[in-house]
Amino acid sequence: MEKDKVRTSEFLIQSLATAIICFQACQTGFVSAWPSITVVNFLSNATMLSSPMTSLDVSLLGSLPNIGGLIISPFCGYAFNTFGRKYATMMFTLPYVFAWLIISLTSSIPLVLSAMCMAGVGIAGQNVAIIYISEISHDSIRGGLTASSASGYFLGILITYTLGGYLTYMQVIYTHLTLSILCILLIALLPESPVFLVLVGREEEAAKAIAFYRHLDVKSKEVEAEIAKIRLQMDPRLETLLEADNDPEVLGELVEKTLEVPVERKSESAWKHFKKSKSSKRALATVLIIMALSIMMGCVVLQVYAEPLFKEAVPTMPANQCAIFLALDFLVASILCVLAIDRFGRKFLLILTAAGSGICTALLGAQLQYHWAPAWFTVFLIYGFSFVFTLGCAVIPFVLTAEVFLPEVRSFCNSVVMAFTWVFNFITLVIFNPLVEAVGLGPVFYFFSIICFIGAVYSQFCVPETKGLSADAIQALFLRERRQSIKSNKSIKK
Known part of the structure; x- marks a missing residue:
């Protein structure tokens, strides 16, 4: 277990980075709550759409994001392992941009429903983006920062319900579109997850990322120790040692000593x-x-x-x-x-x-x-x-x-x-x-x-x-x- 406590400077940096990543969860809240504030308009004769929605259309409006999320979920892991945590998170925020852009430009019911299904792709990505948060967080605050994703989601719902009571139909859409673009720009400012960088063999970049998220000098011993710790988690001998050792008090020392001499990791799929x-x-x-x-x-x-x-x-x-x-x-x-x-x-x-x-x-x-x-x-x-x-x-x-x-x-x-x-x-x-x-x-x-x-x-x-x-x-x-x-x-x- 990690005995050291998180320092104030790294707590602030990791919290700010988490807030930016959780801004994507806000986009999910926007999509989830938007049907509730628009359904009355969509059913009325004075609707902003080309014609009033039927009860089936209204049902699809709320359920199609789930279909989009379900279809794309099997590919989320591949995307996060191939493109990295940062760029995959940005990529899964793009469907929100496209969805709000389509809705802002059309009054066609099929296109609005298709946009909501597209937004579901972003929802699936948001659920996996919590990996990004967990990998940049100090162990002592990892749970709280990871849980912040849920707060981002509920904040998005609250914002949408509130906006629905004060802004017009198009003003709400333009607000959501602007915030989704801003979300991508903010995520672009963050370094990649150091765990992913070590996983793909880019250890120099991993050291810079650790230095940023831990607020350390890139050449410090703490950065080297953190990279060694990540390598240890990927060592193929780790599980054998964990299974064989019976004394938790000497486990850390035994693992460190045994894994001192690294072995080449085979390039295997996650399934293997x-x-x-x-x-x-x-x-x-x-x-x-x-x-x-x-x-x-x-x-x-x-x-x-x-x-x-x-x-x-x-x-x-x-x-x-x-x-x-x-x-x-x-x-x-x-x-x-x-x-x-x-x-x-x-x-x-x-x-x-x-x-x-x-x-x-x-x-x-x-x-x-x-x-x-x-x-x-x-x-x-x-x-x-x-x-x-x-x-x-x-x-x-x-x-x-x-x-x-x-x-x-x-x-x-x-x-x-x-x-x-x-x-x-x-x-x-x-x-x-x-x-x-x-x-x-x-x-x-x-x-x-x-x-x-x-x-x-x-x-x-x-x-x-x-x-x-x-x-x-x-x-x-x-x-x-x-x-x-x-x-x-x-x-x-x-």
């Missing part, structure tokens, strides 16, 4: 690396299970039904105002997650928020079924569940996805997780909409509550704590034999 790596397979299985559980905790379905529930509970409050408050709720929770994740750890927050979400969904289910409390309490529970869920379960699976894999397979495994997320979100909505019609919304939330508590139990016993650990140290946690031996050693010492 993945097939040979036990830790990567176990890490991927853990992340997929956590991701599936978090999706099935009910937030996706609640978002679908939030508007009718708000209308029933607070009919006097405008829909736009409810949406702004909900976006603000998500944003505040995500910011608190950023502040708490490196202090309390991923595991603790997962357990706490999964259990808290279970309590909220059980109460919400009972309220929807029996109406045992005033109508305003329904709104309170919706905001409460959204806050607790976003504080941990909504964000931490993505943080784990960015940090638990070795550099050679990081982009590949991230793409697998993102594709799985798209598919599982779709399956969840397909399954639960008919289920709601069959048994009612209240009983369905009882099921969500059960899933939440299962998630808390799974996190307690199967998710390792990765707070402050480097990539090589994290691999040891996913090697079951090592974890068992570590526990045995600790119990003997006690």
